[in-house]
Structure formats: C-alpha cells, structure tokens
Amino acid sequence: MARTASLSGFPEWLPQERVVEQHVLDTLRRVFELHGFGSIETRAVETVGQLLRKGEIDKEVYGLSRLQDDDDSAAKSDPNALALHFDLTVPFARYVVENAGYLAFPFRRYQMQKVWRGERPQEGRAREFTQADIDVVGDGELPFRYDVEIVLVIAEALSALPIPEFRLRVNNRKLSEGFYRGIGLEDTAGVLRSIDKLEKIGAEKVAELLRTELGATQEQAEAALKLATIQTTDTSFVEQVRALGVEHPLLEEGLTELEQVVAAASSRAPGKVVADLSIARGLDYYTGTVVETVLVGHEQLGSICSGGRYESLASKGSKTFPGVGLSIGVTRLVSRILSQEFATASRSVPTAVLVTLNDEDSWSAAQDVAAQLRARGISTEVAAKADKFGKQIKFADRRGIPFVWFTDAEGAHQVKDIRSGEQVAADPAVWTPAEEDLRPQVIARVAAEV
Amino acid sequence: MARTASLSGFPEWLPQERVVEQHVLDTLRRVFELHGFGSIETRAVETVGQLLRKGEIDKEVYGLSRLQDDDDSAAKSDPNALALHFDLTVPFARYVVENAGYLAFPFRRYQMQKVWRGERPQEGRAREFTQADIDVVGDGELPFRYDVEIVLVIAEALSALPIPEFRLRVNNRKLSEGFYRGIGLEDTAGVLRSIDKLEKIGAEKVAELLRTELGATQEQAEAALKLATIQTTDTSFVEQVRALGVEHPLLEEGLTELEQVVAAASSRAPGKVVADLSIARGLDYYTGTVVETVLVGHEQLGSICSGGRYESLASKGSKTFPGVGLSIGVTRLVSRILSQEFATASRSVPTAVLVTLNDEDSWSAAQDVAAQLRARGISTEVAAKADKFGKQIKFADRRGIPFVWFTDAEGAHQVKDIRSGEQVAADPAVWTPAEEDLRPQVIARVAAEV
The missing domain is CATH 3.30.930.10 (Bira Bifunctional Protein; Domain 2)
Incomplete structure (x- = not known):
C-alpha cells in the first residue's frame, strides 16, 4: 500500500x-x-435537473460535455445537461x-x-x-x-x-x-x-x-x-x-x-x-x-x-x-x-495449476490436460514455451501459482506443490487441489462472523 | 422490451x-x-492527454467539469483535464x-x-x-x-x-x-x-x-x-x-x-x-x-x-x-x-420462499424460520404484515416467489408451491427447493454449449 x-x-x-x-x-x-x-x-449519468432537485449542493457534481463542443457554458445551466450521479439514491x-x-x-x-x-x-x-x-x-x-x-x-x-x-x-x-x-x-x-x-x-x-x-x-x-x-x-x-x-x-x-x-x-x-x-x-x-x-x-x-x-x-x-x-x-x-x-x-491470480511443456510439440496435449482440470472448476494456465522445467516452475512461482503439472513423453502425469516441493502422480480427470488452494482466499486478520 | x-x-x-x-x-x-x-x-476517468494520445477521434469523448466552475473552456484544451474512458484498452x-x-x-x-x-x-x-x-x-x-x-x-x-x-x-x-x-x-x-x-x-x-x-x-x-x-x-x-x-x-x-x-x-x-x-x-x-x-x-x-x-x-x-x-x-x-x-x-427476484405471518406477534418466529433457510443458501423474505393468508400468498405470487411457508400456532411447518398448489409438511432445518427453483434461472432459447 x-x-x-x-x-x-x-x-x-x-x-x-x-x-x-x-x-x-x-x-x-x-x-x-x-x-x-x-x-x-x-446509468452513471443523470440530468443536472434531476440531480439538483433534492437541493444537494451543486459543487460536488461532475458535469459532462462532449470534448468537441466549443461552448458548453450555456449547457451547464441547462437542467437537461448531463452529469455523473453522486449517490445511488437519487438515480x-x-x-x-x-x-x-x-x-x-x-x-x-x-x-x-x-x-x-x-x-x-x-x-x-x-x-x-x-x-x-x-x-x-x-x-x-x-x-x-x-x-x-x-x-x-x-x-x-x-x-x-x-x-x-x-x-x-x-x-x-x-x-x-x-x-x-x-x-x-x-x-x-x-x-x-x-x-x-x-x-x-x-x-x-x-x-x-x-x-x-x-x-x-x-x-x-x-x-x-x-x-x-x-x-x-x-x-x-x-x-x-x-x-x-x-x-x-x-x-x-x-x-x-x-x-x-x-x-x-x-x-x-x-x-x-x-x-x-x-x-x-x-x-x-x-x-x-x-x-x-x-x-x-x-x-x-x-x-x-x-x-x-x-x-x-x-x-x-x-x-x-x-x-x-x-x-x-x-x-x-x-x-x-x-x-x-x-x-x-492468498494470491493475486485465480490460477491453481500451470501445465508445463515437455517440448514445443506438447502444447496441444497440455491444453487437453488443462481442459480436463478446468472442466472440474480448477483454474489452469498452460506454459507458452518449452523452457527448462526450472524456468517454467519459476514462472509459476513468480505468478503465485501453487501447482505445476508435468506430463512425460509416455503420457504419465505428475503434479508438484511448489511451496512444499511435494510431487505426486496424478490423473487430470480426478486430481483436485485442497479447497483452500482452489481459488484465492481472503484471509481475515479480524474474524468475519458469517 | x-x-x-x-x-x-x-x-x-x-x-x-x-x-x-x-x-x-x-x-x-x-x-x-x-x-x-x-x-x-x-478508474472511469482519464486525463484528456492520455485518452487522445493514440490518435482516437476526440468527438467521442465526454469531458468532465465540476458544475460550479464557471469557465472550463480553457480546461478542455488542457491535456490534464478529466474525461470518461471510451474503452478499456487505453486505461x-x-x-x-x-x-x-x-x-x-x-x-x-x-x-x-x-x-x-x-x-x-x-x-x-x-x-x-x-x-x-x-x-x-x-x-x-x-x-x-x-x-x-x-x-x-x-x-x-x-x-x-x-x-x-x-x-x-x-x-x-x-x-x-x-x-x-x-x-x-x-x-x-x-x-x-x-x-x-x-x-x-x-x-x-x-x-x-x-x-x-x-x-x-x-x-x-x-x-x-x-x-x-x-x-x-x-x-x-x-x-x-x-x-x-x-x-x-x-x-x-x-x-x-x-x-x-x-x-x-x-x-x-x-x-x-x-x-x-x-x-x-x-x-x-x-x-x-x-x-x-x-x-x-x-x-x-x-x-x-x-x-x-x-x-x-x-x-x-x-x-x-x-x-x-x-x-x-x-x-x-x-x-x-x-x-x-x-x-x-425464470423470475425477477432472488427470493425462493416467503415466510407468512400467522399474526402480528409471529414476526420474530418467522425470522427464525427464514434464518434457518438462509443458512442453507435459500433466499427468503418474511411477510411484513399478518394479512389474511390469501393476501400473503398473492403478495408472493405478484413478486414471483415460488414458495410460501406457514407455521401454525403449535409450531408445525408447511410449505406450499404456489404454482402447483401442492402443500407439504416441512422442517426449516432440512427442506430444500428443487435446484431449478433455488435461484432465478436463465433459460436459453438458443442452446449455450458450456
């Protein structure tokens, strides 16, 4: 801040x-x-007449005029001139x-x-x-x-x-x-x-x-x-x-x-x-x-x-x-x-999983994995380049994405929690992250009651 | 329309x-x-200089000026003057x-x-x-x-x-x-x-x-x-x-x-x-x-x-x-x-249930029923007056609320689907409407695919 x-x-x-x-x-x-x-x-816009009807002080109101109109001093005193609403009650x-x-x-x-x-x-x-x-x-x-x-x-x-x-x-x-x-x-x-x-x-x-x-x-x-x-x-x-x-x-x-x-x-x-x-x-x-x-x-x-x-x-x-x-x-x-x-x-991105690329040709297969995860409500990105895995993991880390997904040349899948380093075999049709990792959590320091 | x-x-x-x-x-x-x-x-507001930088035609832009400023003709040619954004790309x-x-x-x-x-x-x-x-x-x-x-x-x-x-x-x-x-x-x-x-x-x-x-x-x-x-x-x-x-x-x-x-x-x-x-x-x-x-x-x-x-x-x-x-x-x-x-x-209100009043003293008990339903995600209103039941049902009907709830003097509960007229005994701690009645549905005449 x-x-x-x-x-x-x-x-x-x-x-x-x-x-x-x-x-x-x-x-x-x-x-x-x-x-x-x-x-x-x-609408964000009301007529000036409408906005000032209840006797609200006028200095708080932003009037609108199209930039190419040369003279709008007349328009401003016109009750039909447009202005931005200052609350939601009058509109x-x-x-x-x-x-x-x-x-x-x-x-x-x-x-x-x-x-x-x-x-x-x-x-x-x-x-x-x-x-x-x-x-x-x-x-x-x-x-x-x-x-x-x-x-x-x-x-x-x-x-x-x-x-x-x-x-x-x-x-x-x-x-x-x-x-x-x-x-x-x-x-x-x-x-x-x-x-x-x-x-x-x-x-x-x-x-x-x-x-x-x-x-x-x-x-x-x-x-x-x-x-x-x-x-x-x-x-x-x-x-x-x-x-x-x-x-x-x-x-x-x-x-x-x-x-x-x-x-x-x-x-x-x-x-x-x-x-x-x-x-x-x-x-x-x-x-x-x-x-x-x-x-x-x-x-x-x-x-x-x-x-x-x-x-x-x-x-x-x-x-x-x-x-x-x-x-x-x-x-x-x-x-x-x-x-x-x-x-x-808890993080700035909705993304829970980054699907990595084995090589440049694996992008389409990676999209298939991503589609399976998304179908179950898991926000997923696919890497754009087949960089070294370390670089792809860093990419996820930098964006605050908690999990990276690997698919090897034989089609075997693994998913790694990059916070703990834990890596496990996973099936894109069933694997689901913990509830608190599924989407960004808002963590209250003061307790909300409901 | x-x-x-x-x-x-x-x-x-x-x-x-x-x-x-x-x-x-x-x-x-x-x-x-x-x-x-x-x-x-x-923000909805950018400086005129920022908005016109990419050569967009200026006649589309709404400039802003505070209503009490007498003369803003000078301000309008000022690149720091404020105007409403015309797209989301420039901002x-x-x-x-x-x-x-x-x-x-x-x-x-x-x-x-x-x-x-x-x-x-x-x-x-x-x-x-x-x-x-x-x-x-x-x-x-x-x-x-x-x-x-x-x-x-x-x-x-x-x-x-x-x-x-x-x-x-x-x-x-x-x-x-x-x-x-x-x-x-x-x-x-x-x-x-x-x-x-x-x-x-x-x-x-x-x-x-x-x-x-x-x-x-x-x-x-x-x-x-x-x-x-x-x-x-x-x-x-x-x-x-x-x-x-x-x-x-x-x-x-x-x-x-x-x-x-x-x-x-x-x-x-x-x-x-x-x-x-x-x-x-x-x-x-x-x-x-x-x-x-x-x-x-x-x-x-x-x-x-x-x-x-x-x-x-x-x-x-x-x-x-x-x-x-x-x-x-x-x-x-x-x-x-x-x-x-x-x-x-399917309806204009989020409300699924109107809890009716037996008499004027039953408002607080009706609020208890409503709170139990809301705790399970069921949008609920409580009648404001102990009108005759027919009038309370009409109230729900006019607002498009599908269910009305009755609690008699002995505390027995019933819920009525006012579309079919079907009325059944119900427990506010467990009763749930059908999924399609829970909240307003958007019914497509053309099929959405996802």
Whole structure:
C-alpha cells in the first residue's frame, strides 16, 4: 500500500487488492440476495435537473460535455445537461418512478456501483468510489417492519466482512422532531442541522447556535442537548427520554419505532446496534429511522454505512413511493481493510495449476490436460514455451501459482506443490487441489462472523 | 422490451433483464478465471492527454467539469483535464505502465466495466455500455502462443452464453501488410483503411479509392481485393494466398501465425473461427492477429467481440509491453439477447420462499424460520404484515416467489408451491427447493454449449 493513486481521489487496486474488493462485493451480493434483494444498475449519468432537485449542493457534481463542443457554458445551466450521479439514491428514485408499472412492490433492490463527487479528496473520501445500497420501496405505503428488517440485513452483511467491530447508530427523526416541538422549538430542521454538528464543534457551540440562530432559550437548548446525549444498547433509552418530561404525539411515534428496531437488533444482532439520539443525518428527505455506522476504533474514518426512512423519496402524480434504505461505503471500507491489513488475499491470480511443456510439440496435449482440470472448476494456465522445467516452475512461482503439472513423453502425469516441493502422480480427470488452494482466499486478520 | 431508455443511448434493465445481464457477466467471469485471468478495474476517468494520445477521434469523448466552475473552456484544451474512458484498452495500458513493478508478467487480466462515447446513439450503439476485456501483456516480449490461446478462451466464453452461433473472423496484419508490400503498395495503413470499407461500399468503390487515393494500379487494386475475398474455416487459406504468387518475408510471417491460430481453433473450437482476410480493424496499434466477431444471422449488429495483437500498447522509457487482447461488447450482446428473447429469466427476484405471518406477534418466529433457510443458501423474505393468508400468498405470487411457508400456532411447518398448489409438511432445518427453483434461472432459447 505504498502506492498512491496517479490521479488524486481516484483509487485503483492491484490484482491482489482487487481480490479483497471482489470478496467484499461478492459477500454483500450473497447476503443481499439471501434476503430477497435483486440487483439493478442505473446509468452513471443523470440530468443536472434531476440531480439538483433534492437541493444537494451543486459543487460536488461532475458535469459532462462532449470534448468537441466549443461552448458548453450555456449547457451547464441547462437542467437537461448531463452529469455523473453522486449517490445511488437519487438515480434509484428516478428508476422507480420511470419503471413503476413494471416493478412488483414492495420493491427490494441492491445496487453496487461507482459514484463521483468533485470534492477535495482526503483520507476516507475519494472522488470516485463504490457504494452498495439496499432499499425497500413501497407503492403508496410501506410497513414500518421493513425499517427493522433492513437494519438486521445490514448488520448481517457487515458481520460477514473482514472488518473489526462496527456499531450501527440508530435514531428516529420523529422522535427528535417531536421532542423539539414538545419543548417549543418549531424549526426542527434547523435544530437537527445544529445537533448534527455536535461531534465536530461540541455541546457549548451547538447551544450557542440554537440560541443565536434559532432563538432557543437556554432551557430549550439544554433540553435538546440532553436528548442528544442519550445512547443505549437496549431499549432503556425510552425511559431516559420519558424522564426528560417532554410530551408530543410525534415523539411517542418515534419512540415506539426506534424501540422496535433496537429490541429486534439487541436480540438478533447483539452488540451491533445502539440507539444514539445524537444522530441527525444532514439530508432533508429522511422522515423516520436514521442510521450511521462506525468502525469501532476507526471513528475518524466517518460513517461506513448510512441511510434511513424517507416517506416520499419519489412521487408520480398523486402517487408517492416511501422507502427505507442503507448505503455501504465499499471503497472507504476496502481502503481501510487494505491499509490496516484487516484481510489479505492468498494470491493475486485465480490460477491453481500451470501445465508445463515437455517440448514445443506438447502444447496441444497440455491444453487437453488443462481442459480436463478446468472442466472440474480448477483454474489452469498452460506454459507458452518449452523452457527448462526450472524456468517454467519459476514462472509459476513468480505468478503465485501453487501447482505445476508435468506430463512425460509416455503420457504419465505428475503434479508438484511448489511451496512444499511435494510431487505426486496424478490423473487430470480426478486430481483436485485442497479447497483452500482452489481459488484465492481472503484471509481475515479480524474474524468475519458469517 | 417495449420500454425505451429515458435518456437516449443510456440503456437500463428491469430486474428480470438484469438477471440475464448478471448471468452473462458471471459466466464470462467464470470462464476467464478458469483460464487464469484475474480481475482488475481502472478508474472511469482519464486525463484528456492520455485518452487522445493514440490518435482516437476526440468527438467521442465526454469531458468532465465540476458544475460550479464557471469557465472550463480553457480546461478542455488542457491535456490534464478529466474525461470518461471510451474503452478499456487505453486505461489498461496506463495501469500496466504505472504498476509494472507490482505485476507478474505475462500479466493476464479481465476487466468488465462501463465505458462512454458521446456518439449519436443507434441500434447496437449506446453512449454508456459495458465491455468485458481480456488481455495478456508481456514485459518486453510475449510469445505468439498467447494469440492462439486468447482466441480459444474467447470462443469458449462466447460458447457459454445464451446466444446464437457466432463466428470469430481472424486475420493477421503482417499477412496483409506483407502482401501489400509484395505487390508494391507501401502505404499499408492506407490500404488497410480502404479494405476496411469493403463491406460498406463494395469492391468497386474500394478499388477506386486504392487507385485515386493511394496511387495503386488497376492490377495492384485487384490483387489487394483478391486477398480480401479469401475466407476459409481451415488452414487452406495458406494455399489460396500462395496461389496469388506474391512474396514478402512479412507475408510469410503472417501466414505462419494465422495458420497456427486457425489450426488450433479448427480442432479445439470447430466452426467458431474463420480465417477472413478482409478483416482490417481501423485502429493503428494492432500489429499482428486481428479479430472481429459476428453473430450469425445478426451481422448488421456489428462486431460483438474485437481485438488483436499490439507489439507496443504501452511503453515506459526503453521498455515496451506487447499484448494481445479481445473485448466483448456486453451491452450490445445483452440488448440483443433481450430483444430477440434468446434467453429469459425464470423470475425477477432472488427470493425462493416467503415466510407468512400467522399474526402480528409471529414476526420474530418467522425470522427464525427464514434464518434457518438462509443458512442453507435459500433466499427468503418474511411477510411484513399478518394479512389474511390469501393476501400473503398473492403478495408472493405478484413478486414471483415460488414458495410460501406457514407455521401454525403449535409450531408445525408447511410449505406450499404456489404454482402447483401442492402443500407439504416441512422442517426449516432440512427442506430444500428443487435446484431449478433455488435461484432465478436463465433459460436459453438458443442452446449455450458450456
């Protein structure tokens, strides 16, 4: 990992690192599909109008223009101009609206794609990176139980990855907003934005913001901050909130919802989920459950998985499509896995066997041996030249191929494990390497649980 | 397939169509890995200078600029400006040069990614599409045998896809260039460009081009055209070329090379490969083997897989990296598979089983059943509401889920195949659906061979 990207913010992996990334993507796919999420991909390109509709700051977006167009300054202010998506939620909302007639609701999908943001690159923040999203979207309504379920699915998926302990920090917008209303603060979005800064600027400065910018009294500011300090791994947060003596129907709704999530998680994914009433999430479209996730001991990396419930991510005429979804920062996770060596690949090539050549005329016979091995799922290469055997073995060694295959002039076969030096007679129709040698293994230094 | 893309040239698939695309990508990955090709991905973004270095026409390239930059007209002429890659070969060449010290040569990789071209979209030509490339790259030298091998790998990969008969049309640049030199035409690149137009404009017009633009005599033009008419499924093209009475050392070299490819292919992949001496390939960097591929009966779709040998795709100081590679047009193939219904997915969801709810309190027990099924690889969803069973069954039916699971108040389990109506007692620890119901199947109307 001494290498740096040749374009800042655009990471690329070496083959051995890519094996680890593939393992992460394959694992997520497996868990998502086991839970009934199907794959979709959306185009990388959206119209500028679509991307900025939800009020996302525009400086993060990369606009596109064909190189031979001389003047595109006009095009850029055109809402039909093209730009690269900066997340997978906005494109997914468009996809749902466009294809609603073809989808069976509640529609469950996962989506693992690259997204782009023109920000200044820094540790944990790239300009091109892969996200893995799951969402469940309803047509008109979506039972709350999907909030509980999606948190459990993500906890299971993250548990299957070679990463250290993580913690899903869960809150509920209704709970916070109901509480703020209950203490007489009506600009709940403003309060959430201030509370969102708690970890960055501290309680005192947040209190000042609440007083100066939102006209809160000292008492109101203190109550809002008290709520944000509540953190429990079980449902005891409910009592702690009640002890603050605030009442509001929305607060009650939020308490009941968050209680369901935390109750299910504490029994089904113990230790993975905490109720954390400081979690606000900046984006306006969340309306209930909100989630951020930290790697324990790597909090400065930022959230590795975020999302929540949105009552109306998309709408079409009078129809609305409520949803709940979470997004894993795959590139952020893989970068950390590699830089901290949480996991490494046992080799960089899929190849298990190199079939050597006796002489230049034996290439075709060697291909026959290779075909027999491949037919049983064993990745095999054939030497391109009849070099001395020592050179052919070195070739395999240099590429990290564990076995070399010899066929003598009489057609007798032998296979050699070049790590141990052990060489045995073998039949290409039946010989099989040990399971752990069949393909590159991703070896976790921290234990994955699934 | 009545849907049209909401942005012309940017196709998106419905979940059921995406299952077919995933099958194509998974199949290619499996075959490539069996042959020792490892995965890499490169960033979507290159510098304009890098992209235009090989003389590719610039009008196909999408430049990037951050939306908030007011003036980027200057940036566009800047070779360090960013743009989206238009193929995977140019980025791969850069990757090899940048990482040469970390790669084991001959380096074999596959790469399956989206690429972008700002062209006018038309049938078989999109602005965003997926390519699947394999290349073998050497450090300084690369034995010719890799040319033979890569043609065989691609023939095997394409044979495993649910597509009709295909034909790899193979030629060799040395053969053509040697022949042109042998008849006294020295601007071999010019002749190749003219011959490349043969299918579009016909023999007469090509002859005219050769005479007027390249100063060929009538006799030279006729000889060049005669060479281009030679097409054989075995190595008999060698005799046919010799019968034209032209001699040149480069011609001999090309004949020997192409003979090796066609000889190996005619025994190992009979009927898949033809020597076709009209194949020229526009791009200048090819120096030996060149390949184009047609779907028989769908020739107007254009080439579905192209590439060849390049003696110096990349260089670093005095080092050169010769390679041989082929690129499959995945989106072009998948579009055709879907529009012609060469294959369809048996269902759009991964889910095999919906676990129903007896009452609202049974959700947790239903999750236990689901967890047992998932632990054995069976994709399972749990109903979100304790609706009447008829409604829960309809829910499964609407989503295309084949089985529903019932657990009564006493904990007795039954599973129902909602297609046949058959319902049986079942144990969540051992019950397994039939193999073909376990996950969505891609059913080929045309037979895949592997």
